[in-house]
Amino acid sequence: MHYARGATVTERQKLLATVYGLSAVILLVSIAFALR
Amino acid sequence: MQAEPEKRPPVNIGRARKQIVPAILTGPALIVLYLGILVLPVVAAWLQGLPPRNWRDDLSSGLALCAFSGIMMEFLLSGRFRFISNHLGIDATMRVHQLMARTLTLALLIHPFLYTMGMPAYPMPWDTTRQASVDFGLATVLTGIPAWIALIALVLFGIFREQRSGNYEAWRASHGIAAAVVAGFGTLHVLEAGRYSADPFLAGFWIAMLIIALMALAWVYLLKPLWQVRHPYSVHSVRRIAERTWELVVTPRQGEAIPFAAGQFVWLNVGSSPFSLNENPFSIASSASERGRLEFVIKEVGDFTGSLGTLRPGSVAYVDGPFGNMTLAGREGAGIALYAGGVGIAPILSILRDLRDRGDERPMLLFYGNRVAEQIVYGEELDEMTRQLDLTVEHFLSEPPTGWEGRTGMIDEAAITEALQDPESDEWLYVICGPLPMIEKVEGTLLGRGVPASRILSERFYYD
Numbered sequence: 001m002h003y004a005r006g007a008t009v010t011e012r013q014k015l016l017a018t019v020y021g022l023s024a025v026i027l028l029v030s031i032a033f034a035l036r
Numbered sequence: 037m038q039a040e041p042e043k044r045p046p047v048n049i050g051r052a053r054k055q056i057v058p059a060i061l062t063g064p065a066l067i068v069l070y071l072g073i074l075v076l077p078v079v080a081a082w083l084q085g086l087p088p089r090n091w092r093d094d095l096s097s098g099l100a101l102c103a104f105s106g107i108m109m110e111f112l113l114s115g116r117f118r119f120i121s122n123h124l125g126i127d128a129t130m131r132v133h134q135l136m137a138r139t140l141t142l143a144l145l146i147h148p149f150l151y152t153m154g155m156p157a158y159p160m161p162w163d164t165t166r167q168a169s170v171d172f173g174l175a176t177v178l179t180g181i182p183a184w185i186a187l188i189a190l191v192l193f194g195i196f197r198e199q200r201s202g203n204y205e206a207w208r209a210s211h212g213i214a215a216a217v218v219a220g221f222g223t224l225h226v227l228e229a230g231r232y233s234a235d236p237f238l239a240g241f242w243i244a245m246l247i248i249a250l251m252a253l254a255w256v257y258l259l260k261p262l263w264q265v266r267h268p269y270s271v272h273s274v275r276r277i278a279e280r281t282w283e284l285v286v287t288p289r290q291g292e293a294i295p296f297a298a299g300q301f302v303w304l305n306v307g308s309s310p311f312s313l314n315e316n317p318f319s320i321a322s323s324a325s326e327r328g329r330l331e332f333v334i335k336e337v338g339d340f341t342g343s344l345g346t347l348r349p350g351s352v353a354y355v356d357g358p359f360g361n362m363t364l365a366g367r368e369g370a371g372i373a374l375y376a377g378g379v380g381i382a383p384i385l386s387i388l389r390d391l392r393d394r395g396d397e398r399p400m401l402l403f404y405g406n407r408v409a410e411q412i413v414y415g416e417e418l419d420e421m422t423r424q425l426d427l428t429v430e431h432f433l434s435e436p437p438t439g440w441e442g443r444t445g446m447i448d449e450a451a452i453t454e455a456l457q458d459p460e461s462d463e464w465l466y467v468i469c470g471p472l473p474m475i476e477k478v479e480g481t482l483l484g485r486g487v488p489a490s491r492i493l494s495e496r497f498y499y500d
Contacts, residue, residue: 008494009479009483009489009490009492010490010492011490012128013489015128015131016135018067018132019139022067022071022136022139026102026103026139026140027099029075029078030078030098030099030102031095031098032098033081033097034088034092034094034098036094
């Protein structure tokens, strides 16, 4: 049994960049809110 | 190079593709939507105009607001909703679910420790906007602590599951229950304790998110099984085809099997109630043009797969799908190179059978790695395909028997490079399915040869 998924290397690289970007947005928005 | 392949009508890749990508919401649009919902609570809190507090207190609130919004969206990123997973790709959907869960959990776990204000056991009546105190009353604790503990449990269960591949059903049950606890108690917590969530708009937002989360759970655990009751399949045959490897064929009791694109997978439940959790993801191995049956190649790894030999023809089965993006649909390639390790041959078989049935004339290459010869499945059919398609098949065995005429060892860099002498090989499509070390080896070699990353498609059994 396995998770059968599929993505190209490029798609995975974009995905990682997206997730890091989203995590950074959470932090930056929270900091901006804290320093308002 | 070989005899003219048998011509058949084009298979339903177009139909399946149309079904899985109706294209109202594109991947980027979904990400923008996700981002908007993620930051909406903080923006709404900002617009309330309440006086700022110490930066650490408002950082805590900001992190909690963003992170809890993200947690609620995790329910839609479970991979079971095709309107999302088939646009982002199920690989991307599940990976966003897993990786964002870590960020969101971290933010929620540290948020109570960031507060600098006093935490009186009862709200101070003069501090109506909670400017000077954090509510630490019984209701706050009794709602926040279970959600907090359930979050930790979710992470620990996830790590435990990555380390031990078995016991899938127990993991799935615990994951659903813990997620429901996080959503339910978390919503009560933000409504009870939140300074900014006391605002009617934000309170309404959280209740709407809770309803969506619970509907997502209800869809997966209740409504989808109800639909499956009306669309059952039967076990047509089950036979051992190699060492610890079984072929399972199911047929719909009424009508045709689900349309799919070769390389996709379904969630399969055999012999249990559709409301049970005995459901596992398996790649379809049959051709997409076969509308009357679905064939699977399954390796015994414990739980359900260990009981395949006890299944009897006629047993009821339920199918949820198709899911997955390791398909050739929508991807161009002057040729196709396929790399399969062990049971990773299942989706590769589907792709090859589909190419055969469509009479595809492009050059193809299959590298198929196993430990011993007894693990090779459909060897004769693959051999036959070399005459039906412009296909070269190379078998690799890490423990070859005496007199073995195929390749020995693992699928390695030298073999991969040697096989790709076609001057157009940079224009080929490369499809890899198997154990992680094999995937990384093949991907690394191809990237090293200058193959564009966008042409290397892989399917990973597990991450991390």
